[in-house]
Structures are given as C-alpha cells and as structure tokens.
Amino acid sequence: xxxxxxxxxxxxxxxxxxxxxxxxxxxxxxxxxxxxxxxxxxxxxxxxxxxxxxxxxxxxxxxxxxxxxxxxxxxxxxxxxxxxxxxxxxxxxxxxxxxxxxxxxxxxxxxxxxxxxxxxxxxxxxxxxxxxxxxxxxxxxxxxxxxxxxxxxxxxxxxxxxx
Numbered sequence: 001x002x003x004x005x006x007x008x009x010x011x012x013x014x015x016x017x018x019x020x021x022x023x024x025x026x027x028x029x030x031x032x033x034x035x036x037x038x039x040x041x042x043x044x045x046x047x048x049x050x051x052x053x054x055x056x057x058x059x060x061x062x063x064x065x066x067x068x069x070x071x072x073x074x075x076x077x078x079x080x081x082x083x084x085x086x087x088x089x090x091x092x093x094x095x096x097x098x099x100x101x102x103x104x105x106x107x108x109x110x111x112x113x114x115x116x117x118x119x120x121x122x123x124x125x126x127x128x129x130x131x132x133x134x135x136x137x138x139x140x141x142x143x144x145x146x147x148x149x150x151x152x153x154x155x156x157x158x159x160x161x162x163x
Contacts, residue, residue: 001044004033008048015055022052022059027066034071034087039080046075046083050090057097064094064101069108076113085126088114092133099140106147111137115148 007026011018021027030052033045049068053060068090075087091110095102105111110133117130138145 001041004030004048005044008044008051011048011051012054015059018052018055018059021048022062027052027062027068031066031068031071034068034075039078039083042075042078042080042083043086046072046086046090050086050093053090053093057101060094060097060101063090064104069094069104069110073108073110073113076110081123081126084117085123085129088117088126088129088133092129092136095133095136099144102137102140102144105137106144111148 007017007021011021027049030045030048033041033048036042036045049063049072053063053068072087072091072094075083078084078087091105091114095105114130114134114137118127118134122130134148138148
C-alpha cells in the first residue's frame with residue numbers, strides 16, 4: 001500500500017507519471033483498491049485516481065473507462081467520512097473538464113448523494129468538497145446546473161474561517 005501511496009504522490013505532481021501509470025494498467029489496480037475492505041485502502045485508491053484525473057480531460061476519461069465512477073460511487077456509502085470525502089474530491093476531478101463527464105456523474109446518481117451530503121448532518125469538510133464537486137458538475141451547461149435542485153434554506157455553509 002505504501003508503494004501505491006508514493007506513486008500517487010508523484011502522479012499528483014507529474015502528468016507524465018500519471019500517463020505512464022495509465023499505460024501500464026495501474027488504473028484498474030487503483031479501482032480495485034476502492035472495493036477493498038479497509039478504509040485506508042479505499043482512500044489510497046481514490047487518492048491515486050484523483051492524482052491521475054486532475055491533469056487532463058483525457059486522463060479523467062481514462063479513470064472513468066477503468067470503472068472509477070462505479071468504485072467511487074460505492075465509497076460514497078462508506079461509514080468512514082474520510083473515505084467519502086476523498087471519493088467526492090476525486091469525483092470533482094472527473095467532472096471538471098467536459099460536460100459529458102459531468103453528465104455521467106449526474107446519470108449515475110452521484111449528484112443526489114452530493115446534495116444529501118450538503119443538506120444533512122455531515123462534517124463541514126465533506127459538505128465543502130461536495131459543494132465543490134456540485135459546482136464542477138453544474139458549470140458546464142444550464143441543463144447540468146438545473147439538474148442540481150438545491151434549496152439553500154436548509155444549508156449550513158462553512159464560514160470563511162472554516163474554508
């Protein structure tokens with residue numbers, strides 16, 4: 001697990017390393033970690049996928065093609081809020097480049113789960129990451145923005161100090 005974490009840290013700073021990991025078939029390994037039994041394993045898998053997807057639309061699509069959305073979606077139901085937060089952060093990277101990628105998250109029910117995280121009693125850091133991801137989804141088009149029916153009357157947003 002330490003080797004995957006070290007690779008993820010390097011990939012986070014190097015698109016070239018992320019591309020190499022993609023071509024060597026590592027994305028499937030990272031996705032398998034999301035299905036593991038331990039929280040640490042899931043967080044490392046999500047961090048590794050985020051480290052790849054953050055660089056470009058092409059790499060984000062590679063994560064999607066490796067069944068990353070399915071694994072990350074499953075992590076949203078995990079009892080450990082830090083697993084949820086890492087998965088949400090990774091989903092933001094998948095949504096940020098193209099409307100089609102954001103639409104896929106919407107179609108897979110991710111948007112509703114994020115709304116639930118924002119509107120219910122969850123940790124402020126999870127709410128914040130969920131708002132960022134919802135923004136990444138909504139920014140691409142009016143129709144994607146309209147797919148996020150958030151009623152702001154029941155939200156408790158973090159203050160500037162908490163951000």
